[in-house]
Amino acid sequence: MRRRKFLKYCSGILGSVYATILAVPALGFLFSTLKRGQQKERTYRLTRLDDLEPGVPQRFTIIDQRVDAWTKYPAGPIGSVWITKGQDGAVTAFSSTCPHLGCVVDYVPGDEEFFCPCHAASFQTDGAVVGGPAPRGMDELKTSLKKVRGEQWVEVEYQKFETGISEKKAIG
Amino acid sequence: MLSEKTKQWIDERTGYKNFFHAIFLLNFPTKRRSRWQFIWGGALVLMMLIEMVTGALMMTVYSPSEASAWGSVHYMETQVDLGWFVRGLHHYTAHMMIVAIIIHIFLVIISAGYRKPKEFIYWTSLMIGGVIIGLTITGNALPWDQKGYWSYQIETSIAGTMPVIGSTLRSLVVGGSEFGNLTLTRLYTIHVMALPVIAILLFVFHMALIRRERLRTAKIKEANDDPNVDFELDEDDPVKDEITQPYWPYQTTRTLILTLVLTGIVILQIVVYPSMKNQHLQVGIGDWEEDLPASAIKLEAPADSAFPFVARPEWFVRFLFELRHMVPKELEVLVTAVLPGVILAILVLVPFYEKVFGEKWGQRLAVAVYVGGLLIITGISWYGIKQERSAPDYALDRSQELAYAARASWLASKNGVPPEGPASLLLNDPKSMGPLIFAQHCGICHTWNGHDGTGHFIMEMKDGKKVKATPRASDLAGFATTKWIAEFLADPTAPKFFGHLGSSKGGDAILNGDMSDWAKDYVGPEGVLTKEDLEAVAALIAREAKRRDYEQPSEEVIQRGISVFSGADFKDKSGKVVEFYGYCAQCHAMKAGDPNEEGGGAAPDFNGYGSEKWLTDFIRKPGGEHFYGEKNIMPSFEESKLSKHDINLLVKWMRSEWQRPTEEK
Numbered sequence: 001m002r003r004r005k006f007l008k009y010c011s012g013i014l015g016s017v018y019a020t021i022l023a024v025p026a027l028g029f030l031f032s033t034l035k036r037g038q039q040k041e042r043t044y045r046l047t048r049l050d051d052l053e054p055g056v057p058q059r060f061t062i063i064d065q066r067v068d069a070w071t072k073y074p075a076g077p078i079g080s081v082w083i084t085k086g087q088d089g090a091v092t093a094f095s096s097t098c099p100h101l102g103c104v105v106d107y108v109p110g111d112e113e114f115f116c117p118c119h120a121a122s123f124q125t126d127g128a129v130v131g132g133p134a135p136r137g138m139d140e141l142k143t144s145l146k147k148v149r150g151e152q153w154v155e156v157e158y159q160k161f162e163t164g165i166s167e168k169k170a171i172g
Numbered sequence: 173m174l175s176e177k178t179k180q181w182i183d184e185r186t187g188y189k190n191f192f193h194a195i196f197l198l199n200f201p202t203k204r205r206s207r208w209q210f211i212w213g214g215a216l217v218l219m220m221l222i223e224m225v226t227g228a229l230m231m232t233v234y235s236p237s238e239a240s241a242w243g244s245v246h247y248m249e250t251q252v253d254l255g256w257f258v259r260g261l262h263h264y265t266a267h268m269m270i271v272a273i274i275i276h277i278f279l280v281i282i283s284a285g286y287r288k289p290k291e292f293i294y295w296t297s298l299m300i301g302g303v304i305i306g307l308t309i310t311g312n313a314l315p316w317d318q319k320g321y322w323s324y325q326i327e328t329s330i331a332g333t334m335p336v337i338g339s340t341l342r343s344l345v346v347g348g349s350e351f352g353n354l355t356l357t358r359l360y361t362i363h364v365m366a367l368p369v370i371a372i373l374l375f376v377f378h379m380a381l382i383r384r385e386r387l388r389t390a391k392i393k394e395a396n397d398d399p400n401v402d403f404e405l406d407e408d409d410p411v412k413d414e415i416t417q418p419y420w421p422y423q424t425t426r427t428l429i430l431t432l433v434l435t436g437i438v439i440l441q442i443v444v445y446p447s448m449k450n451q452h453l454q455v456g457i458g459d460w461e462e463d464l465p466a467s468a469i470k471l472e473a474p475a476d477s478a479f480p481f482v483a484r485p486e487w488f489v490r491f492l493f494e495l496r497h498m499v500p501k502e503l504e505v506l507v508t509a510v511l512p513g514v515i516l517a518i519l520v521l522v523p524f525y526e527k528v529f530g531e532k533w534g535q536r537l538a539v540a541v542y543v544g545g546l547l548i549i550t551g552i553s554w555y556g557i558k559q560e561r562s563a564p565d566y567a568l569d570r571s572q573e574l575a576y577a578a579r580a581s582w583l584a585s586k587n588g589v590p591p592e593g594p595a596s597l598l599l600n601d602p603k604s605m606g607p608l609i610f611a612q613h614c615g616i617c618h619t620w621n622g623h624d625g626t627g628h629f630i631m632e633m634k635d636g637k638k639v640k641a642t643p644r645a646s647d648l649a650g651f652a653t654t655k656w657i658a659e660f661l662a663d664p665t666a667p668k669f670f671g672h673l674g675s676s677k678g679g680d681a682i683l684n685g686d687m688s689d690w691a692k693d694y695v696g697p698e699g700v701l702t703k704e705d706l707e708a709v710a711a712l713i714a715r716e717a718k719r720r721d722y723e724q725p726s727e728e729v730i731q732r733g734i735s736v737f738s739g740a741d742f743k744d745k746s747g748k749v750v751e752f753y754g755y756c757a758q759c760h761a762m763k764a765g766d767p768n769e770e771g772g773g774a775a776p777d778f779n780g781y782g783s784e785k786w787l788t789d790f791i792r793k794p795g796g797e798h799f800y801g802e803k804n805i806m807p808s809f810e811e812s813k814l815s816k817h818d819i820n821l822l823v824k825w826m827r828s829e830w831q832r833p834t835e836e837k
Contacts, residue, residue, distance in 0.1 A: 007421040014428035018218065021435060022225050025254040025261070029229045032253035069233075069251075070243035072588025 041159040049152035052085040094138040135166040201390040201416035212276040214427030226262040236360035241316035242474040243589035249470035260442035273301040296378040310363040321475030322483030463582040473576035474594035494556030606825020617645040652717040652782025657710035678805040694754040708732035717782030737765030
């Protein structure tokens, strides 16, 4: 009987070694894919300041290369932003991604508000929530002006944020 | 842990204790006498479990399509944490399983495990072995690298030679007559779905049969030992001496020990050969610079028929491949289709040997056939591999295959795989494609360091023997570098340059033309030009090419070059300004050497000599008025002969312009 117990004990240990050989790589393997898709914020030069009509938001597409795991795609649209030049010349930019569930937000010129067609979230031109299910206002992006060959250009730091929460949190 | 009472409560409602007994063979009777012998089956089950877990993990990354299979495996190897380990475990455990199956069946035969009533147990184990071989063959092709692609080509074409069903079977497996996306999706389905399900069904059947047999034996023995039962075994019945023992924990411990030893060997393999390569060769034979050390190569190059690869099948079907070459062509089908059938029949019929030869000699025959067969197969495979390795071009071919693999891996890590697929990594790479294009179009006349660009020599038949062919035009390695030009100027009639031209039609005019006369008159001991003069003018001309390896000479050297080129301010060996009649600008135009643009016209224009544009224009039309004009004997390579894409790669390669590990883009 003592021999039997000893063997049971051995079986237990050897079995755990076997399980560890499988479990450790398995966890490493699966969890490493969580790192995927993290993007650093990058600055994009989108429009000349003079081309913006004061008070009217305009949508610009962000064009960049995209790496999806092993595939590197040539430059193509990765998102878009709404840029508004105020009457005083100050520039604000919003990500066109709805903070509710990530649809693309439209601008309705007559109502002078942003409107998301998916679940009818609406926002003021300064991004604040007017109505609908959005948990927070539209996500403002950092903008800067840069002088290139005598002309003022608008640059935007494009970034993606988590949707569906009231806090503005960058993905990654 | 649960209290006894709770366990009891659950068991009454679920019967889980019996269930676990059944699954983990807790009270499954085993022979005590042979406890070390019958652990191979258990180890195979545990290894199969490793395959299933690692396989499922890899399914979360792998993508079966021509455009992404290679990329996803490369990603798994390089980006996913422990991906190399998981993939290595899956790969090498599969091979270990084939070894284990061979040993397992051997042990079954020497212990007469096929004897009545166990014939079906034996047959199912053979079938499981067959399925495992099928899994290994399909699995090896999944990365869609050169090795997998080409060995699968051979394996499916072997399947295609089967009489009657062959071609239908092949197109069913391949998904049409050609390899493509459907081949991969089918391969994947067969590998992860069809074969595993068949294996599991066979295994369940196999286990059910073993269980039935063991329980039956145990009952017979019990009845024999029980004095109250009127049953007595014959004196010589082997069951009588059998002492049975429960599987758990006696056999379990031993099975686990064996499994861990085998897995240990597998892990050792993964660590020693992390890149799944035969490392008996190093990259770098020929003119290749290393992009990656051989140990960092994760995969063979992506599958593409444009790149040379000597296809070799997996080791366990190697003998079929070798035999196929050993027999005359008409008999090939005997080897590829009949022989496997015969081998299978010999194995399947083992239980019946004893019917004919009696128990003792029947078993001896079975052992002899099995061991003998293995030895013959090993011998043939070993002979074939030895033959191949000693073949004259083996080392060169293999090192080139490795170099392509290294290049593709490095480019993929650096640039990512383009959406059109990994083959374009090499197809758009001057370093990879240049030598191939050169060998195909230029190598007929020109050489590159003496060979055809890829390291092979152009051969021709002479007196019934294959000999190295004599080149018909100059050797272009280092074309338009200072060294190359200086060497040329020193002796244009050398075999490396115009030497062989005399033998080609119209070549005599060039061999004994103005350039050769010039060298006779002005170079050499009697000539007015010194070695420094030649080097200076060579450096001046080489500057036009703007090659990456160009070393800017001093202003003094450039001035000296200009004086040789234009004849102005020419100083002789004593440093005295003299009249020089052999100046280059008489025939060649080059603004940098002849600021007044006086000369030129009679010989190739040197403006931009050796640059991308100059070379492209020259190859397109060597008889153009800027080049050889009427003296030209080189064929022109128009768009229809050499595409824009290819000429671009060729020219870039000749100028050694490609992405390198040392310089960041």
